[in-house]
Amino acid sequence: MTRDRSNDAALRDMASRLLAQRGANPSPAPASTTPRPAPRTAPSPGPRKRFSDHPGVVAVCELNAQRRALWEPTGMPNPLFLPRTTPNTALINSPQGELINFSSYNYLGLAHHPRVVRAVQDAVAQYGASASNSRITSGETELHPRLESRLAQMYDMDAAIIATSGFITNAGVIGFLLSEGDALVVDSLIHASVVTGARWAGARIITFRHNDPESLRGVLRTSRDRFKRVLVVIEGLYSMDGDIGRLPEISAVAREYDCAVMVDEAHSVGIFGSHGFGVREHFGLPGDAADIWMGSLSKGLGSCGGFVAASANVIEALHVAPAMLLTVGVPPTAAAAALTALEVIESEPERLKRLWRNTEWFNSTLRERNIDLGLSENTPICPVMIPGVNKVVYASSLLLQRGIYAGPVLSPGVAPGQERLRFFITSEHTEDQLKAAADQLVEVVELAKNLDETVSV
Secondary structure, eight states, X not given: OOXXXXXXXXXXXXXXXXXXXXXXXXXXXXXXXXXXXXXXXXXXXXXXGOSTTOHHHHHHHHHHHHXXXXXXXXXXXXXXXXXXXXXXXXXXXXXXEEEEEOSOOOTTXXXXXXXXXXXXXXXXXXXXXXXXXXXXXXXXOTXXXXXXXXXXXXXXXSEEEEESOHHHHHHHHHHHHOOXXXXXXXXXXXXXXXXXXXXXXXXXXXXXXXXXXXXXXXXXXXXXXXXXXXXXXXXXXXTTTXXXXXXXXXXXXXXXXXXXXXXXXXXTTTTSSXXXXXXXXXXXXXGGGOSEEEEESSSTTSSOOEEEEEOHHHHHHHTTSHHHHTSOOOOHHHHHHHHHHHHHHHHOTHHHHHHHHHHXXXXXXXXXXXXXXXXXXXXXXXXXEOOSHHXXXXXXXXXXXXXXXXXXXXXXXXXXXXXXXXXXXXXXXXHXXXXXXXXXXXXXXXXXXXXXXXXXX
């Protein structure tokens, strides 16, 4: 029979303490007339008491060791957690020197726009750095409802509510609106925050093939009657692949089967449509094409946080949903930044034009050079497919050595075998910067693809 070594160690430790006590007081203790209970030993930590052997922890540590095997022996730069000393825009300063940056989703350069920065400075001077409570009890400022009213108008909806992050917006709203007996039907490439919300709710999660309305129809035909409420969720612009959600067709299929529709506009609000109002404007759809419009304030709008636009009663209820009520309110500075960003988009329409001009040039140039862009549909998210962890990390590090920053995307961000570099194109990139990156990519991709993935680098 195998003995538990941790128990042996606990027993040895107990014996040592008892012997030390006897040495300090050698006189025998008088006999007791009442029986003494047997001493209890603390339970030894077993596999269920620790997290160092948790599968998720082990997987991350192994992946990091694989990355370090490339960076440390070779002296190649690490592209992850790269600190910078400048705004996160087309050109940044870092320990690697000045870099042409394609790792920022500051699509319109609004995060560092002088008017936005001034609005933040004014807000922090008036309201302080934090809301310092939930909005229901003193966390409210006049900036919060002003921003929400503006967002509701953009989506032709009754009302809107803002939250502290995009992830919490998705997870919190879905976690509140769904419950056991309901189903979340999602595109197979939907963001993890959406799935997290369904898990919080205890709802069933069903996927359909990416961007495929007929696949959705098949799923709903066979499963709709088994659930009380069904919410169909897609993205406006898919964050890893750069293709556009087929909202008109998918919304129509969902309505055939009495399903609600939610659109995650995290990457599309601010940059799609002639006014930056997102895929609703892009497709020319009414507000009721979806029941819930979700968006991010941190990308095209250059701020931080998330929002939902929906019917008045849904928004009224969300004000006391746990994800909104049981946390601090959105910082006044973030609300001020987003409000001003919307004003800048309206007053400087050339920013959107520059963004799409740069996007068209970069995508078409890479395609002409036979670089695999996966599912991308010539949008500001441009994936360069380099399957294999070692290969894509090597490519990112090599580009970094050459003054170009494009982060590698690995599992769990994408499925194993779908690794890629992700280029975010912005209005602030110059033609020379785009050309330099395209020129370097041809050689770097070829070098990475010829790396032997079976050999630990």
